[in-house]
Amino acid sequence: MSELLTAAQMRTAENTATDAGQVTGLELMERAGRGVVEAVFEEWPTLAASRHKAVVLCGPGNNGGDGFVVARLLKEWGWEVEVFLYGDAAKLSPDARVNYERWLCLGTITSNESLEGGYLSANFDLVIDAVFGTGLSRPLTEDAWLFCKEMYKAGIDVAIDVPSGFCSDSGRFLGESRSDFEGPLSVALTVTFERLRQGHALLPLAGVLRACAVKSIGIDQYLPDFRRETSVSYLSGQARIGASRKAVLNSTAQSSSHKYSHGHTLVLSGGAGRTGAARLSGRAALRIGAGLVTLGVPGSAQMEVASQVTGIMLKRVDSKEDLSGILEDERINVLCLGPGLGIERAGGLVPVAVAAGRACVLDADALSAYEGRPEALFDLVTETCILTPHGGEFARLFPDLAAKLNAPSLDGPAYSKVDATREAAARAGCVVLYKGADTVIASPDGRCSVNSALGERAAPWLATAGSGDVLAGFIAGLLARGFSPMSAAETGAWLHVECALSFGPGLIAEDLAEELPKVFKRLCS
Ligand SMILES: NC(=O)C1=CN([C@@H]2O[C@H](COP(=O)(O)OP(=O)(O)OC[C@H]3O[C@@H](n4cnc5c(N)ncnc54)[C@H](O)[C@@H]3O)[C@@H](O)[C@H]2O)[C@@H](O)CC1
Numbered sequence: 001m002s003e004l005l006t007a008a009q010m011r012t013a014e015n016t017a018t019d020a021g022q023v024t025g026l027e028l029m030e031r032a033g034r035g036v037v038e039a040v041f042e043e044w045p046t047l048a049a050s051r052h053k054a055v056v057l058c059g060p061g062n063n064g065g066d067g068f069v070v071a072r073l074l075k076e077w078g079w080e081v082e083v084f085l086y087g088d089a090a091k092l093s094p095d096a097r098v099n100y101e102r103w104l105c106l107g108t109i110t111s112n113e114s115l116e117g118g119y120l121s122a123n124f125d126l127v128i129d130a131v132f133g134t135g136l137s138r139p140l141t142e143d144a145w146l147f148c149k150e151m152y153k154a155g156i157d158v159a160i161d162v163p164s165g166f167c168s169d170s171g172r173f174l175g176e177s178r179s180d181f182e183g184p185l186s187v188a189l190t191v192t193f194e195r196l197r198q199g200h201a202l203l204p205l206a207g208v209l210r211a212c213a214v215k216s217i218g219i220d221q222y223l224p225d226f227r228r229e230t231s232v233s234y235l236s237g238q239a240r241i242g243a244s245r246k247a248v249l250n251s252t253a254q255s256s257s258h259k260y261s262h263g264h265t266l267v268l269s270g271g272a273g274r275t276g277a278a279r280l281s282g283r284a285a286l287r288i289g290a291g292l293v294t295l296g297v298p299g300s301a302q303m304e305v306a307s308q309v310t311g312i313m314l315k316r317v318d319s320k321e322d323l324s325g326i327l328e329d330e331r332i333n334v335l336c337l338g339p340g341l342g343i344e345r346a347g348g349l350v351p352v353a354v355a356a357g358r359a360c361v362l363d364a365d366a367l368s369a370y371e372g373r374p375e376a377l378f379d380l381v382t383e384t385c386i387l388t389p390h391g392g393e394f395a396r397l398f399p400d401l402a403a404k405l406n407a408p409s410l411d412g413p414a415y416s417k418v419d420a421t422r423e424a425a426a427r428a429g430c431v432v433l434y435k436g437a438d439t440v441i442a443s444p445d446g447r448c449s450v451n452s453a454l455g456e457r458a459a460p461w462l463a464t465a466g467s468g469d470v471l472a473g474f475i476a477g478l479l480a481r482g483f484s485p486m487s488a489a490e491t492g493a494w495l496h497v498e499c500a501l502s503f504g505p506g507l508i509a510e511d512l513a514e515e516l517p518k519v520f521k522r523l524c525s
């Protein structure tokens, strides 16, 4: 279960299932509500053992319908349950209406006036958010926000499908940020159906969710065909571990192979006092499996680098001509440029490097050198290249996409980091890896992945100087081993987070590649 769904994909699956006569919307709602209660008892087993008090805040659509089912099931379990309703009961969606009526046979709807004054936090063990789900298509109206605000203030224990107000495709809160609420936004458990939604993996929503449960409602066979290029993969959890183990085993399988059959990566370094970044990339490429790594260093930095490296070779690269000369050696199959390179040096060397037609990782200064003239870079790069920008570098190369991403989102589905990265890859004509705790990787053919360092894989200590240089090296090393650009970017990003998780807090960039052997051993055991 490693794909992410958009609201539209989920809606299509639900409609196809109901149109095929396999199930009714009402049955799906019942299964959804049951799934939520199951997930709650799995997350907090002690809650199943005795009576507790829950409050369910229901909205006017099918998310509210799920809420009425949950209220009924908890009441039947012996709990005390109160229900609030946002909106007019007469306008409830038909399936929600049926479940509203069923709830009214067991309990009442509490007047919304009681919501104020800390009522929720003072009176309930479990606050359940069933106000808006995937149907939210515009920012919360003022009265909808007043209703939801009380819930956020109390702290949401369970959000059905998505916390209300967030767009499930982009992970963004729709509308302007709310200046009247400054509390920490945190949701203990989010329960969704069949697959995670795209927004669950993207910031800011992904940073709000403490745990997510995915429950089946029996429509797996109606989900999109994930072999198609439009789906978004989620690089997290067991499925990915399986894929990476296979990749690592395959790439180390031939014990008779020679170092030259494992590829040769050339990392270009900056001048004296600026060589650390390239050394980090080079060592990372070597550790992840490149057979040979050479650092291309200007003469002024040769002594500095020579005193610091052992298994890595050195070549003097002062000029474009020097680089062209080195690249006559066809065994060099990958280049990595950018970390610590210097803007001027990058401007001169990137065209030569890319024109050589080898696989090429362009990071840091190799990207910033094209600020104000990104088309010059896009004209150069081919599909054997990978661009690895962080947020600032992304904005330098794709200022319009960054502006769209940073503008307040007034309509749903809001423009997402997935949309921006896909557009960037299509424009550049190569794989783009847009870094962050929610790293998005896209290829020009539309394939896309999100590599998460959030939730269960949170590794905030990765935000340390030089960790991006190591990532560039990991990707370059995997390219040297013959990985395709998309697969090298995905596997490199995934292993980067695995190394950070394996090492733990206190990590500095130097530790990342040194942690790889431990991670490989675990993957291969
Ligand atoms: N369709 C189905 O068959 C199923 C749907 N399910 C649930 O249904 C949810 C989606 O239901 P809906 O599509 O009805 O949508 P929602 O219930 O998420 O919200 C739609 C309702 O909110 C109102 N609304 C939207 N934006 C608003 C705003 N800014 N301010 C005030 N009101 C606003 C709309 O007018 C509409 O009444 C899912 O998240 C999931 O919880 C589940 O029951 C599984 C089955």
Ligand SMILES: Nc1ncnc2c1ncn2[C@@H]1O[C@H](COP(=O)(O)OP(=O)(O)O)[C@@H](O)[C@H]1O
Pocket (backbone or CB within 6 Å): 364, 390, 435, 436, 437, 439, 453, 459, 460, 461, 462, 463, 464, 465, 466, 467, 468, 469, 470, 471, 496
């Ligand atoms: N909060 C975070 N949690 C996890 N990973 C993060 C976080 N912030 C940044 N990262 C990761 O750390 C790396 C930083 O790269 P970059 O910004 O290029 O730094 P540098 O230039 O110092 O190497 C990227 O791989 C990015 O995805």
Ligand SMILES: [K+]
Pocket (backbone or CB within 6 Å): 063, 129, 130, 131, 132, 133, 159, 160, 161, 162, 163, 164
């Ligand atoms: K909700």
